[in-house]
Each structure stands twice: as C-alpha cells, then as structure tokens.
Amino acid sequence: MNSEISNVITKTGTLTVGLICKDGIVLGADRRASYGGSSGVSYLADKLKKIINVSDSIIATIAGTASDGIRVLQILRAEIRLRELRTRSKVSVEEVANLLSSMSYQGIRTPSMIPQIAHFLLAGYDEEGLALFEISPDGFLKKERGYVASGSGIMQAHPILDSEYKPDITIEEGVKLITKCIRASMGRDPGVGAGIDIYTIKKGEIKEVFGKEAITEFR
DSSP states (O other), X not given: OOHHHHHHHHHHOOOEEEXXXXXXXXXXXXXXXXEEETTEEEEEEOOOOOXXXXXXXXXXXXXXXXXXXXXXXXXXXXXHHHHHHHXXXXXXXXXXXHHHHHHHHHHHHSOOSSOOOEEEEEEEEETTEEEEEXXXXXXXXXXXXXXXXXXXXXXXXXXXXXXXXXXXXXXHHHHHHHHHHHHHHHTTOTTSOSOEXXXXXXXXXXXXXXXXXXXXXXX
C-alpha cells in the first residue's frame, strides 16, 4: 500500500482486527466514523457498524472512507446473489475475495476527484473450510494465516497481537484478545471508539458474540 493511501486510512480512524483460531475465525471492529485533518481528528460520528454480511456465509469489515466501503459491499452482495442464481451454487470465499479485490483495483484507478479508498477484511466458510482475506485499497489480495489489523488503531493493536497471538488460540481467547486491542486503541486514538462489534465464524455458522457501546478506557 503506498504512503498516500496509507495516510487516508490513518486519517479516517478506525480499528478492525481478524484472527485465525484453531477452531474458527474472529473478526472485530470499533464503531466510530471519523475524519482527521492535519490538526488531528476533526469530525466524529458514532455507532457505525463496520462488520457487514455480504452473504449468509461471508462477512467483511470496513476501514477507510465509510461511504466507499459500504457502497462497494452493497454491490458485492448483489453480484454474489446474481452469480449464485446463474450457477445455482454457492460461491466460495476465495471467489468473493477475488471479486472484491478486482472491484477495489478498478475503483481506485477510475479517474475521479475523490478516489475510492477502502480497506477490507473478508472472512467466511465454504466447502473447503474457513478463510480470512485482506483486501487493500489498491486491490492487493492476501490470504491470512495468523492475524491482521487495519486502521489508525493498529499502532496500539499490533504490539498486543505480536506478543499475545498464538497459532493455537481458541475462539474464546480470540474474542478476548480483539476486545483488548480495541479497548487499548480507544484509550489513545480519538478516531477509535463508540463501541465494539465482534463476530465468530465456524463451519456452517457466523455469530455476533459481542456488540455494545463502550466507554473509553485508558490503560
């Protein structure tokens, strides 16, 4: 990701985290939408859900420009439905990730005064099992095998993930770890806050396990 795109992601403020666990996948995000100028965060809007269902077996998180991210996922949801109707079969998580990657690639390269800037974490299950992908604003696609975080809150989250994440972590432990990351960011980053949403993914099930407004905690 180049520095200009990275700066936009940082200025808008957020934290999304994805973990591969031995018994599933955990995705988490805060609820604050913000815009930061050169003097710091200048606008805050609370209670924005940043984890969105794109099908009954796939969910995605948004970082970056909220309107871009939400619109792209709405189009993605419609495209998934059309493909499933045409083929009469479920699309795989990897197919959806590749489609989202192509949409991001085309979006940021379409001539515009305001380019599309959105970063996604996409996770779900299919016949092959579970999968977690990162899709950068420039369309770069990466399949994750450990953990991934995006948004301005990574400054606080990465040290925690680096020291506490283990490949054999359980879903229950993963929920606690993501909660810790988001709460740490809420105490230090004004662009992160307003609440926490956490979803777990197992074979045949996507479940919201934590969703509430939260009070900023300084740790």
